[in-house]
Amino acid sequence: MKTRVSIFLVVLTVLVTSCDLAGESNYTPNIFFIHHPVNQNGDSLSNYYTDKPGLFVMDTIAVGDTVLFYLYMDAYANQLTAFYLNQSADSVSRVILPEKTSMDTVFTADSDYKRGKFIMDGTRNTLRFPFWYVATKPSNEAKLEFVVVSNAQFDGGFASNSNSFQLKTPIVVIANPEE
Numbered sequence: 001m002k003t004r005v006s007i008f009l010v011v012l013t014v015l016v017t018s019c020d021l022a023g024e025s026n027y028t029p030n031i032f033f034i035h036h037p038v039n040q041n042g043d044s045l046s047n048y049y050t051d052k053p054g055l056f057v058m059d060t061i062a063v064g065d066t067v068l069f070y071l072y073m074d075a076y077a078n079q080l081t082a083f084y085l086n087q088s089a090d091s092v093s094r095v096i097l098p099e100k101t102s103m104d105t106v107f108t109a110d111s112d113y114k115r116g117k118f119i120m121d122g123t124r125n126t127l128r129f130p131f132w133y134v135a136t137k138p139s140n141e142a143k144l145e146f147v148v149v150s151n152a153q154f155d156g157g158f159a160s161n162s163n164s165f166q167l168k169t170p171i172v173v174i175a176n177p178e179e
Contacts, residue, residue, distance in 0.1 A: 025077035026152040028159050034070040034128065047167065057168040065135045066096075067169075073127045075150035078161075080124050085116035085131070088143035092171060095144075096132040122151055135171040142169045 036044040037058065045059040045067060061067060073080055087093060097103065097113055106127070110119040120127070133144065147164040154161065 026154055026159065026161075027076040027078060027150075028152065029073060029075040029078065029080065029148045029150040029161070029163050031071060031073045031146050031148040031163055031165070034072045037067045037069050037133075039068075040066045050168070054165045055168060056165060057170070060170045060172055061135050062172055062174040063135050063138055065171075067133045067135075069131055069133060069144075071127075071129045071131075071146065073129070073148045075125045075148075075152070078125060078150040078152040079122040080120050080127055080148065081122050081151050082120060082147075082149040083118040083127065083129065084145070084147040084149075085118070086145040086147075087116070088145070088166075089139055089141060092135070092137040092139040092142045093169070094134050094136060096134060098130060133169065135169070137171065138173045139171045142171055143167060144169060 033047070036046055038044055039061065045061065047056045047058050050057055073083060085095065087095060095116070100113065103111075103113060103118070106118075106120065106124075107113075108119045108121055111117055118129075135142075144167045145164065146167070147162060149162045152159070152161040
């Protein structure tokens with residue numbers, strides 16, 4: 001009986017002393033859609049994996065469609081420091097952002113909303129960000145790129161303080177059914 005208790009105490013001591021309680025938690029931030037993007041008719045648009053890492057393709061939209069995206073970013077135990085929203089071909093689509101006054105309460109003066117640069121003060125670990133995407137011309141190559149950055153610090157390995165993905169948004173012209 002004494003042997004079992006002694007072994008248990010040794011194992012417990014090893015487990016407790018092997019923990020680094022002074023260290024900080026660092027996690028790669030995450031970015032994803034709260035729900036599928038929705039067009040102006042209320043139809044959900046699905047996203048699909050492609051054979052290229054970090055590239056997804058959305059259901060086809062038509063010229064004139066307005067799509068609501070609702071992003072969620074999470075830094076877990078860390079804090080968000082920046083978010084970037086880039087269009088690959090701004091002549092075939094445009095992004096409509098929330099009101100400037102509401103964004104100014106979240107993002108710092110270093111931000112450049114027109115260029116898709118949203119800088120944060122490092123006090124938030126989550127962010128919900130809605131925006132609208134308007135298809136103006138047909139394109140098979142239109143893309144949106146989303147990047148989130150946190151204050152996580154890694155000494156090496158495969159982790160990162162940023163995360164990103166691209167969403168290909170094929171845009172077509174739908175013939176007028178009355179013709």
